[in-house]
Amino acid sequence: MLAPFACQPDASRGRLHEERMSSFRSPYQRDRDRIIHSSAFRRLKHKTQVFVEHEGDYYRTRLTHSIEVAQVARTISGVLGLNTDLAECIALAHDLGHTPFGHTGEDALAVLMQPYGGFDHNAQALRIVTRLERHYADFDGLNLTWESLEGIAKHNGPVTGENADAKHAGPLPYALAEVNAQWDLALHTHASAEAQVAAIADDVAYSHHDLHDGLRSGLFDEADLMELPVTGPAFAEVDALYPGLDPMRRRHEALRRVFGRMVEDVIAVAQGRLEAAQPQSVDDIRMMGTTIIRFSKPLYQELKAIRSFLFHRMYRAPSVMEVRAKVTQVVQDLFSAFMADPALLPEEWEHAVQASTDQTELARTVADYVAGMTDRFAIQEHARLCGGALIQTHTGPDFGPNFPT
Structure with a gap:
């Protein structure tokens, strides 16, 4: 039974291209399945979070991260009576637009694309699911429901209007503006509770696994985490219950308590806020003017301390x-090479190159291609086209974006 403020499958605003309803899957289940079977989703297995793909097999990739986010989203949305299929769908799609090399690659491409309408990974995810995936006979993209597109576009909050985050100041990224012009996503409002759950699940997942990955990399150790809020008490509790525990088990037991603390906090806060607000529809959630799904203020402050620690000791470690x-140089060189000589793009992208009648359209095509690359493929292409190997890979050849399968 879904709560009255959940997204009801039979009340969906539908798809841009009308399709016959499935006899055994809800609209949001179909959206989820289309994302899982997309080319962009498969490529996430060789796109990284913090560490570059060649640095080790145990570090999180965008794929494993997306699966972890989806698991958290299903748990939270299930407890709150929300539509777990929609929450899972948005969680699985939220990183489809990421470039190779994590946020470093995105930062590099955003600078390069500044003269051509900018670059934003959420907007790029929309471009992928509405345009770049080309597998269906009747339409480009995946033809997702309005609710799924809304969730991808604004799971982090309104993109326009008085409630928009400061980072959204200025013109909309062109990829988002194009989709919104085709189908109004009400960018001035908050998204559904399911989309908000996907956003907080992202925070839970990366806060947890970046601690894991940082420990595994040796950039910091357990003694450092004993000095921090949330993690320190978690390790102390494990030590009290299991004195002398094997170090790897100790690490796992402590960090799963950190994980549990975050999830339990989100659920408790959401239950309290929903009880106070008494929303009777998903539109009540959208028009509240604030998020309904969030961390408590005390935990939020504690997590800020952990993120500050990670920023200095991990994200900005020497x-x-x-x-x-090095990877910034890879992205810059590839973008410049394709802009200077579009014939370097693979044959299957020729239709897009031919349609590029000006530099802006060409740049957007090049950005689509470079953003779609995996870490490994970008490194290999850079070595092939630009000479020399800035980064050594330890795996076999990879295929580029939208390579025929």
Whole structure:
């Protein structure tokens, strides 16, 4: 039974291209399945979060991260009476638009695309699911429901209007503006509770797994985490219950308590806020003017301390910064090479190149291609086209974006 403020499958605003209803799957289940079977989703297995793909097999990739986010989203949405299929769908789709090399690649491409309408990974995810995936006979993209597109566009909050986050100041990224012009996504309002759950699940997942990955990389150790809020008490509790526990088990037991603390906090806060607000429809959620799904203020402040620690000790660690500089160069060189000579693009992208009648359209085509690359493929293409190998890979050849399968 879904809560009255959940997204009801039979009340969906539908799809841009009308389709016959499935006899055994809801609209949001079909959306989820189309995302899982998309080319962009498969490529996430070789796109990284913080560490570059060649640095180790145990670090999280965008694929494993997306699966973890979806698991958290299903748990939270199920407890709150929300539509778990829609929450899972948005969670699985939220990183489809990411470039190779995590946020470093996105930062590099955003600078390069500034003269051509900018670049934003959420907007790029919309471009992928509405245009770049080309597998169906009747339409480009995946023809997702309005609710799924809304969730991808604004799961982090309104993109326009008085409630928009400061980072959205200025013109809309062109990819988002194009989709919104075709189908109004009400960018001035908050998204559904399901989309808000997907957003907080992203925060839970990366806060948890970045601690795991940072420990595994040796950039910090358990003694450092003993000095922090949330993590320190978690390790202390494990030590009290299991004195002398094997170090790897100790780490796992402590960090799963951190994970549980975050999820339980989100659920408790959401239950309290929903009880106070008494929303009777999903539109009540959208028009509240604030998020209904969030961390408590005390936990939020504690997590800020952990994120500050991760920023200095992991995201900006000297060894990470050295690689960041190299992969930034890879993205810059590839973009410049394709802009200077579009014939370097693979044959299956020729239709897009031919349609590029000006530099802006060409740049957007090049951005689509470069953004779709995996870490490994970008490194290999850079070595092939630009000479030399800035980064050594340890795996076999990869295929580029939308390579025929």
